[in-house]
Amino acid sequence: MRARLLRRAAAAAAGLAVVAGCAAAPAGDGPETIVFLNPHAGAYDAVIAEFEARNPDVRVEQQSVPFDQMVSQTQARLASGDTSVDVVSVDPPRLAGMVAQGFLTDESASEDLLESTSSQVGINSVTVDGRPWAYPLWTSDAFLFYNRDALTRAGVPLPGPSDADRLTWDQVLDGARKVSEAGTARYGFGIEQVDRYYALQPILESMGAGPGLEGPDELTPAVDTEQWRQFAHWYRDLYADGLAPRGVDPGQMPELFASGQVGFFLTGASGIGRAAGSDLAGNWGIAPAPYAAGGPVVTPTDSWGVGISAYSEKQEAARRFARFVTLDPQGVIAASQEMTLPPVATAAMPAYLDYLDEVAPDETAGVGELLETDLERYARHRPTSVGYVQFETTMNRAFGDLRNGADVDAVLAGAQATLTRQLDRQRELAGDR
Known part of the structure; x- marks a missing residue:
């Protein structure tokens, strides 16, 4: 290579x-x-x-x-x-x-x-x-960082570094639960860019959901679908079960991993320097971003x-x-x-x-x-849409609500309604230009 x-x-x-x-x-x-x-x-x-x-x-x-x-x-x-x-x-x-x-x-x-x-x-x-x-x-890309000591002491096999070694989300979360149950790390799993569409889009699409914007102009919202609801339940449960930390913002997540408090950590290349210079140096590794079993591998860019x-x-x-x-x-x-x-x-x-x-x-x-x-x-790629700012803002707020335990159906129905109003206006503005 x-x-x-x-x-x-x-x-x-x-x-x-x-x-x-x-x-x-x-x-x-x-x-x-x-x-x-x-x-x-x-x-x-x-x-x-x-x-x-x-x-x-x-x-x-x-x-x-x-x-x-x-x-x-x-x-x-x-x-x-x-x-x-x-x-x-x-x-x-x-x-x-x-x-x-x-x-x-x-x-x-x-x-x-x-x-x-x-x-x-x-x-x-x-x-x-x-x-x-x-x-x-x-x-950019996403990687699965892991705490070697936390996984080893919990009896979780260390993941491999290549595409052929890529784990499913079921495998990752099974290992994360073992870490959590064994108490070898405070949290079994964490996402650096928590509640942000950039980090969650690949998971959504691997699980069979679309990107959330459709149509030739990508101004038609589609976030209140069965596949999006399945993802939303999955995401909410990470925090409801205590597997991932609730109430920690993206800026604090790298330190949580670097201080040894997280078993598996979904992050990007920017996390390499931070982990290498932390107290976790020599006790962490990098694996490919996971995918949903039966679904495609999807990574951010x-x-x-x-x-x-x-x-x-x-x-x-x-x-x-x-x-x-x-x-x-x-x-x-x-x-x-x-x-x-x-x-x-x-x-x-x-x-x-x-x-x-x-x-x-x-x-x-x-x-x-x-x-x-x-x-x-x-x-x-993320959607190329003149309404992307409105879409991302609305969905990041929705992801935050889910992390805090809000009702899945209500959150997604509300996001769909908000986006329909906002993006219809964007379509009108685009037609006026």
């Missing part, structure tokens, strides 16, 4: 000349300042330092906001035509809505560059109506990209920076190492895997092969 990645990286290098070139020194007025709005404080410091060293005519000012405020901040500032934002982090499922509102520049002129440097799954994540509107930076504001008055400099962050291997590697997230730029993947080998050599030995398998065979 590593040899195949190296061949791809060599092929991609030919397309990077346009990205890696240095700009001339600034004129007498000093460098031009561009503003980069993102939800990843500290992740881009090294990237920006390198970009500014290569491009002395540009200075990058970061404005980092908390993850849960990024959507509202972007909406408020770009909807008002704010010219002070030049570059903005873009979450792929929200891209269609941003494009419909005219927030981003059409990057079709970079199609050949993207094709020569980036994975197809990454390009797809920033494409709306056949055109790219941003530059993909990271992709897509992660943050970088877009250029249509209201920016400095689009040439903004584009240079966006390309450096997402397509130049040195820029991509710096960001990927900070966040431990897999890059979309194919030339950067070998260095990313080398970095994982340094951080956690035993635990990540099979991650490269697993990433490639999941991305090529099982990855499922």
Whole structure:
């Protein structure tokens, strides 16, 4: 697998000349300042330092906001035509809505560059109506982390690292119950992005439920179905039975696993660095994300990209920076190492895997092969819909209600009714544009 990645990286290098070139020194007025709005404080410091060293005519000012405020901040500032934002982090499922509102520049002129440097799954994540509107930076996957000591002392076999070893959800939860009953960890199971659609969509679809949005425009809600109700009962029972922790938010979940309080933990690649640097170091492992028995394997994909504001008055400099962050291997590697997230730029993947080998050599030995398998065979995009923000907000609230023990039928019927009203309005707005 590593040899195949190296061949791809060599092929991609030919397309990077346009990205890696240095700009001339600034004129007498000093460098031009561009503003980069993102939800990843500290992740881009090294990237920006390198970009500014290569491009002395540009200075990058970061404005980092908390993850849960990024959507509202972007909406408020770009909807008002704010010219002070030049570059903005873009979450792929929200891209269609941003494009419909005219927030981003059409990057079709970079199609050949993207094709020569980036994975197809990454390009797809920033494409709306056949055109790219941003530059993909990271992709994602889900993994099943496990506490070696907790499983071993409870008599639960350690799962294997490859696709062939992938467990069903029944197998995972049977093992989690043994851990819980044996008291070798406080909780048998946990999900990092608890109550978030990103983490739960693959489970839903593996269990036979649809993504929740249907129709050619993906503005028809379908969350009050028998399959969704089956999932909802399954999800609520995780917390009703005490198998998973109720009342713990996503930001606290990694620490709960790292402190040895969780047996099995569904998380993403960003969890690798946190676990490797914790007290659990040397006592944890990585297995493939589970699937529902009799159903398909479904894994998440897509992660943050970088877009250029249509209201920016400095689009040439903004584009240079966006390309450096997402397509130049040195820029991509710096960001990927900070966040431990897999890059979309194919030339950067070998260095990313080398970095994982340094951080956690035993635990990540099979991650490269697993990433490639999941991305090529099982990855499922979230819906590309102008109503995605409304959909995700409504469903995340519904998942939270289920975790707190609310009635399944009432929660899903309420979500269906709310989404029908909201998305009908989105359809009307789309028709007016």
